[in-house]
Amino acid sequence: MSYGASLFPQRVETPERRLQNCQSRSLYLHPEVTHDESQGRNVAPVKTQFKVLITGKLADTCIEKLSAEPDIEVLYHPEMPREAIIRQIPECHALVTRSETTVDKTIIDAGKKLKVIARAAVGVANIDVDYATERGILVMNTPGKNTNSAAELAFGLLLAVARNIHEAHNTMSQGGWERHRFTGTELRGKTLGIIGLGNVGHRMARFGRGFEMQVIACDPYIPDSEFERHRVEKVEFEELLRRSDIISVHVPKNKTTINMIDRPQFEQMKRGVIIINAARGGIVNESALKAALDSGQVAGAGIDTWETEPPRENLFIGHPRVVMTPHIGASTVEAQFFIGEAIAQELPKALRGGIVEAPVNMPQIRMIEGNMMSAYTVLCEKLGIFSAQYIDSPISRIEAIYRGDITAHDCRLLRL
Incomplete structure (x- = not known):
């Protein structure tokens, strides 16, 4: 199997003019008097020009900063049920979500005044980006804010699998003491294959070098200069499968990366390979991974992201060579703070017609090289x-x- 752009597609980048042409309605309204109940005092006459509905938990500092904007009213409802969102969204100009909210055609159509959909994380698989673009709605996310947290978790899963830490812990929790049962393997000298050398992937590469591993990666959308800068050997997808002792996945989930690693790919790998998936569920086929673990083709796996979250039928419950976490890659105080800061800074700019740092459905342009x-x-x-x-x-x-x-x-x- 050969690979190319189809395995690592760019995010949907509809031409800038298409989105701008769709945005024909003005957002600006006339001012009115408001009262700041939380401070117990009157404030200057201002109209709430923009209503922002937040359906996922964000850092307190983010809510405070958005609420302090004179032209923004914040409706903060973490874990808001879908039916309630559909009832609330018609009067809102922006929707801020995490992974719990599926922003599909029904919700987008209900948002008659919707201008911005902001994802408080990186992945936008829960948002119908194409339809949002057709409606003239800007989709933005917060890449790079949880990079270190996600990479640390992925490497932590690798260490736990390689040294059987989870099984040793479980045994001691039951009063056991079996030192020789949990013999593991060193990472030094092993080949770490990284699929996707983006924000998280290059951090994973740095950690691997720190453990004296040989690091190889495949990603046709990253320029050669980035491979050189991160001191990573660039290889083709099939070569990575054949050479790697550990394979860690760091690509976005979309229609061309679903089941990117399936039975045919497992068959090309070294016997005894370790698989780490802390990117998105469904990139590694769970049924194929279970079969590869049972046959010994895969020695162990670390999984943070799942095909269905939470899993309806978890194939790996009780499996001695699998370490599982419930999608907690971004669940650190630091990551949530930086994500919140990005939302608080970028969302007002988006609502007021400014240029945002991370548009999903418009090209993000750097300086000409x-x-x-x-x-x-x-x-x-x-x-x-x-x-x-x-x-x-x-x-x-x-x-x-x-x-x-x-x-x-x-x-x-x-x-x-």
Whole structure:
């Protein structure tokens, strides 16, 4: 099996103009008098221009900062039932969610004034991004804020599996003392294969180097310069499967990464490999993983994310070579603080028509890198001007293919 862009697709990046054209309604309303009950005093006459519905638990500092914005009213309802969301959302301009809320077509249609959907984390698999884009709704997330926490958990799962820490703990909790039963394996000298060298993946690579591991990775969307910067050997997907003693998954979940590691992929791996999935459930097929564990093809597994959360039928309950956690990669005080800070800073900008740091359904552009990319940017501009003079019907989709030296660079600017 060969792999390419289909295994590591970019997030949906509908052209900027498409989203902007959809946003035709003005958000600004007329002022009115309000009263600050919490402070027991009158405040200046201000209209709540924007209502923000928050359906997941966020850090207290985030709620305080959003509530302090003069033109924002916060409706904070962690663990809000779906039916209640549908009743509340018609009057709201923004929805802030965590993984518990599925933001599908029904909820988006109910949000008649909705302008922004903010994901208080990285993954947006619970949001219908394509439909939100059609409705002219900006989707944003908070990448990089829980990076270290997620990477630490993934590496913690690896250590627990490699040294049988969970089984040793369970035995001692029952009064046992069996030192020789729990012989494990060192990480030093082993090959750590990382699928996806993004924010969490490159942290995982750094931890692996600290344990004197050989680190290899595959990710066709990361420029070669990033592999060099993180001192990671770039390999193809099949080579990673064949060479790795430990495989750790760090890719987003979407229709092309679901079951990315299934029975055929397990068959290509070394016998006795360790699998770590702290990315998204469903990227590693759970039934295939269970079969590989039972056959000895996989020596052990660490799982933090699940195909269905919570699992309806957990295949790994009681399995001696599996360490399980209930999707707690971002569950640290530090990660929740930084995620909350990002929401409090970026959401007001999004509502007021500003530029946000992490749009999901609009390209995120950095500075142009060097003369080569400057030249290609000018070329794309000229091609666009030329095409506009000769094409009568509107363009609904453009596919960009890169070959040669340009593939080592960040090409997102060219797709604008």
